[in-house]
Amino acid sequence: MKADWIAVDWGTSRLRAWAMQGETVLAEASSTNGMGRLSQDAFEPALLNLVEDWLEGGPIDVVACGMVGARQGWVEAPYSAVPVSPFPERLFQVQGTDPRLRVYVVPGLKQERPADAMRGEETQVAGFLARHENWDGVVCLPGIHTKWAHVSANEVVSFQTFMTGEMFDLLSEASVLRHSVGEGGDQEAFVDALGDSMSRPESLAARLFGLRAQDLLHGQSKATARARLSGYLIGAELAAARPYWLGQKVALIGASGLAGHYAAALKLQGVPAQVFERDEMTLAGLAAAHASLVDRK
Amino acid sequence: MKADWIAVDWGTSRLRAWAMQGETVLAEASSTNGMGRLSQDAFEPALLNLVEDWLEGGPIDVVACGMVGARQGWVEAPYSAVPVSPFPERLFQVQGTDPRLRVYVVPGLKQERPADAMRGEETQVAGFLARHENWDGVVCLPGIHTKWAHVSANEVVSFQTFMTGEMFDLLSEASVLRHSVGEGGDQEAFVDALGDSMSRPESLAARLFGLRAQDLLHGQSKATARARLSGYLIGAELAAARPYWLGQKVALIGASGLAGHYAAALKLQGVPAQVFERDEMTLAGLAAAHASLVDRK
Numbered sequence: 001m002k003a004d005w006i007a008v009d010w011g012t013s014r015l016r017a018w019a020m021q022g023e024t025v026l027a028e029a030s031s032t033n034g035m036g037r038l039s040q041d042a043f044e045p046a047l048l049n050l051v052e053d054w055l056e057g058g059p060i061d062v063v064a065c066g067m068v069g070a071r072q073g074w075v076e077a078p079y080s081a082v083p084v085s086p087f088p089e090r091l092f093q094v095q096g097t098d099p100r101l102r103v104y105v106v107p108g109l110k111q112e113r114p115a116d117a118m119r120g121e122e123t124q125v126a127g128f129l130a131r132h133e134n135w136d137g138v139v140c141l142p143g144i145h146t147k148w149a150h151v152s153a154n155e156v157v158s159f160q161t162f163m164t165g166e167m168f169d170l171l172s173e174a175s176v177l178r179h180s181v182g183e184g185g186d187q188e189a190f191v192d193a194l195g196d197s198m199s200r201p202e203s204l205a206a207r208l209f210g211l212r213a214q215d216l217l218h219g220q221s222k223a224t225a226r227a228r229l230s231g232y233l234i235g236a237e238l239a240a241a242r243p244y245w246l247g248q249k250v251a252l253i254g255a256s257g258l259a260g261h262y263a264a265a266l267k268l269q270g271v272p273a274q275v276f277e278r279d280e281m282t283l284a285g286l287a288a289a290h291a292s293l294v295d296r297k
Numbered sequence: 298m299k300a301d302w303i304a305v306d307w308g309t310s311r312l313r314a315w316a317m318q319g320e321t322v323l324a325e326a327s328s329t330n331g332m333g334r335l336s337q338d339a340f341e342p343a344l345l346n347l348v349e350d351w352l353e354g355g356p357i358d359v360v361a362c363g364m365v366g367a368r369q370g371w372v373e374a375p376y377s378a379v380p381v382s383p384f385p386e387r388l389f390q391v392q393g394t395d396p397r398l399r400v401y402v403v404p405g406l407k408q409e410r411p412a413d414a415m416r417g418e419e420t421q422v423a424g425f426l427a428r429h430e431n432w433d434g435v436v437c438l439p440g441i442h443t444k445w446a447h448v449s450a451n452e453v454v455s456f457q458t459f460m461t462g463e464m465f466d467l468l469s470e471a472s473v474l475r476h477s478v479g480e481g482g483d484q485e486a487f488v489d490a491l492g493d494s495m496s497r498p499e500s501l502a503a504r505l506f507g508l509r510a511q512d513l514l515h516g517q518s519k520a521t522a523r524a525r526l527s528g529y530l531i532g533a534e535l536a537a538a539r540p541y542w543l544g545q546k547v548a549l550i551g552a553s554g555l556a557g558h559y560a561a562a563l564k565l566q567g568v569p570a571q572v573f574e575r576d577e578m579t580l581a582g583l584a585a586a587h588a589s590l591v592d593r594k
Contacts, residue, residue: 079514110510110513110514111510112514114507114510115507115510115511115513115514115515116506116507116510117509117510117513117514145473145506160503161503161506161507161510162502162503162506163468163472163473163502163503163505163506164502166472166473167464167468167472167502167505170467170468170471170472171460171464171467174467174471175460175463175464175467176309176442176460176463200537201498201499202498202499202533202536202537203537204501204533204537205459205460205461205464205530205533205534205537206457206458206459206460206534206537206538208460208464209413209442209458209459209460210411210412210413210458212414213407213408213411213412213413213414213458214412216407216412216414217376217407217409217412217414218412233502236499236501236502237502237503239499240497240499240500240501240502240503241503
């Protein structure tokens with residue numbers, strides 16, 4: 001089988017590509033050539049390096065989402081302002097590419113007030129809506145920068161971003177807590193920390209140092225410290241995101257581990273949340289964008 | 298004039314030494330040989346490298362505070378448990394040193410529940426009390442790990458540590474916000490962010506990403522972003538530390554810039570706070586420890 005288009009998820013730190021036939025994945029490849037390390041003229045070589053084997057015959061459509069469309073990306077794909085459909089009204093074509101490629105970039109979404117922005121997650125939301133027509137509710141996309149989005153009548157109405165994932169990474173890897181936080185899990189400690197943090201979310205900075213002190217004074221295990229760190233940060237996020245999830249139907253889109261933590265945390269608040277696989281939603285969203293492109297030709 | 302003792306403030310990332318005659322500073326020196334980069338046998342060479350010129354005649358007393366007394370330090374000086382006087386009951390002598398040195402380490406303080414610990418700040422509190430006899434109130438020591446301590450009857454009664462300073466450094470230097478935060482100040486933005494954060498401290502992770510979005514969408518200046526980041530973090534800390542400062546007399550010990558931010562923030566809450574210079578308090582505390590050592594001989 002031969003690929004009839006190529007799907008690309010191009011974030012800050014990773015580049016991932018799939019050889020597609022309709023919605024079927026024929027092959028996939030990835031590299032660490034994320035937007036963050038590429039100058040403008042390095043995008044095409046980075047992509048070709050990954051997909052060259054898939055380029056037989058005539059020019060092939062490449063549909064890409066993520067930071068590739070940022071100002072520092074390959075081509076700037078200006079944000080669409082919410083409320084707006086996550087299915088893009090237009091894609092932004094990269095000019096002057098290798099003749100074997102026709103590269104299109106999906107624009108991100110922005111919200112003027114409170115100021116907020118996303119690039120990549122809109123495609124996951126679009127993929128989710130492609131699979132769940134007329135779905136109304138809240139989509140939460142846990143990750144480095146977790147997004148909460150109100151979805152209604154096939155539009156993203158409003159959204160809010162939390163730096164929870166990036167704070168977890170920085171605190172566990174680069175702060176004094178790196179000496180006290182290790183691998184492993186502890187569900188009881190997670191639940192306990194989540195509850196503490198939801199009831200007094202302002203105490204975050206003090207609780208964090210408490211993880212260090214619990215190690216120094218009482219030899220708390222590194223797995224427990226990791227679970228508590230996660231519980232404190234997700235608890236503070238849930239306390240602030242309450243208007244998003246309270247009394248709502250929540251769909252979680254993310255990697256199974258992290259999305260599972262959010263699902264468990266929401267369940268404790270009496271909110272049922274279903275987890276959907278991130279790559280699957282990304283591919284469904286890119287496929288919808290590609291289909292609209294073909295329709296217009 | 299000849300030094301009759303040497304004062305040392307030995308933290309995780311810096312080593313500082315003063316040649317002293319009584320409470321008079323004759324000379325000072327510093328290096329980046331903090332505890333964090335030294336193996337156990339590297340402490341003596343690091344110190345000698347800095348103070349060798351001051352070693353004339355017989356053996357000289359060296360009195361050191363800070364992480365030098367941690368388990369990974371030169372000699373472990375076990376914590377004293379609060380409530381306790383910040384003037385140490387005993388100092389811990391390093392054995393087997395160069396015969397020109399007699400090195401004594403000040404122990405830190407610990408609190409069993411909630412678990413907390415300090416090394417170095419206890420000496421600043423002791424210095425402050427040496428200068429202000431019978432002072433009762435709250436001492437706040439802004440820094441990488443800001444400490445709030447209840448002081449009464451010449452004892453530290455309880456204390457709490459906030460990782461505010463380390464979070465500021467990580468977020469402004471290592472997170473996505475490094476692109477949006479720069480040098481400079483903006484007092485109005487600081488005050489505004491402080492108020493926002495004190496009234497809804499749980500929203501921290503969302504406000505943080507807002508700094509990025511305000512840059513992307515509205516071109517917010519890097520100085521304003523820095524002031525707001527500081528205001529958000531200090532505001533969340535003040536919200537959580539309310540039992541420490543509400544209706545209290547507060548003494549701030551720290552570097553003038555950061556302590557000044559705390560003083561301004563507390564003044565907005567109607568709490569007058571006086572700022573005391575960190576090094577001066579450290580030296581007064583080490584001098585008191587040295588004097589008690591001489592008394593005992």
